[in-house]
Amino acid sequence: MPIQISAQHVKQLREKTGAGMMDCKKALQASEGDIEIAVENLRKKGLASADKKSSRIATDGIIESYIHAGARIGVLVELNCETDFVARRSEFQKLAKDVAMQIAACESVSHVSLTDIPKNIIDAETRIESSKEDLKNKPQEIKDKIVIGRVEKNLKTKSLMNQRFIRNQDISIEELVKQHIALLGENIRIRRFQKFVLGEGLEKKNNDFSSEVAEILKQ
Known part of the structure; x- marks a missing residue:
């Protein structure tokens, strides 16, 4: 312990x-x-010292793409660094590819970090958790603490930086980025991403998403 x-x-x-x-x-x-x-x-x-570098401006970098086998899931991600020299480094480019694959493998991830999640989503999660049946008879103080904990847990599933790295479950994506900041000596930032799922929003049969993740890990 x-x-x-x-x-x-x-x-x-x-x-x-x-x-x-x-x-x-x-x-x-x-x-x-x-x-x-x-x-x-x-x-x-x-x-x-990785955190010290994380406050520096990063406007260079690359836009990486990943198309999963079968062309059913696609991702575009912008990864920023401070100089074109680092953007051309193989370690930086591999990080961008790993991040793109991570996004493809995480069904619920919709934002880079917790601070990027809009207030309306946080409010909606709070309303849902506050109205759960199992909280009705609990004292308000205890109820509030439970709701806060549940909302935080739910929001973390939407945050890319809070996910465990698919290639190494011992570290998070945030820790993976910090390791590369220390390795390459520049600030590195995942600025934005977009995921495309074939037929998303259309009525269709359910697919086995876990098998898709397993295929990604084989890459």
Whole structure:
């Protein structure tokens, strides 16, 4: 069972490395609270200082496409970096391809991150969860906490950055991008994407989406 790490220790490690809060917490848990070992581990993973670079302007990059076998699912994604030099790097181009495949494999993903989800969608999710039968007899304070937790969980299914990477379930897409920021030395940002599903919006028979994901992973 992971050891408890104080917020102060997480903050201290973040100030030393510039890594994300969750990355710092995980590193401290793995090192049993030893900050120096945690710093070393973050550097080995390429996560130290990645967050510092993430505030820099990224206007270069590429638009990547992915068409799934059978031509039934297609994706266009814009991946930004700071310079044309990095945009031409094979590592950057592979990241763009992996992100496009990830989008194709995630049926419910509709936005890049949680902050991109419009207020009307959040309000709609809140209304739905608030009216669930199992909450009717609960005290308002408890009900509110449950609704917040459920809404957050639902919204994460719509956020690309919160998805587990299909090629490595140990990391999220956000962590994958951070690793490439550290590797390539520039800010990298998934700006936007569009997914096309053949016949979407038309009345048709149900398809086995899980088999589609399995095929994508074979690529």
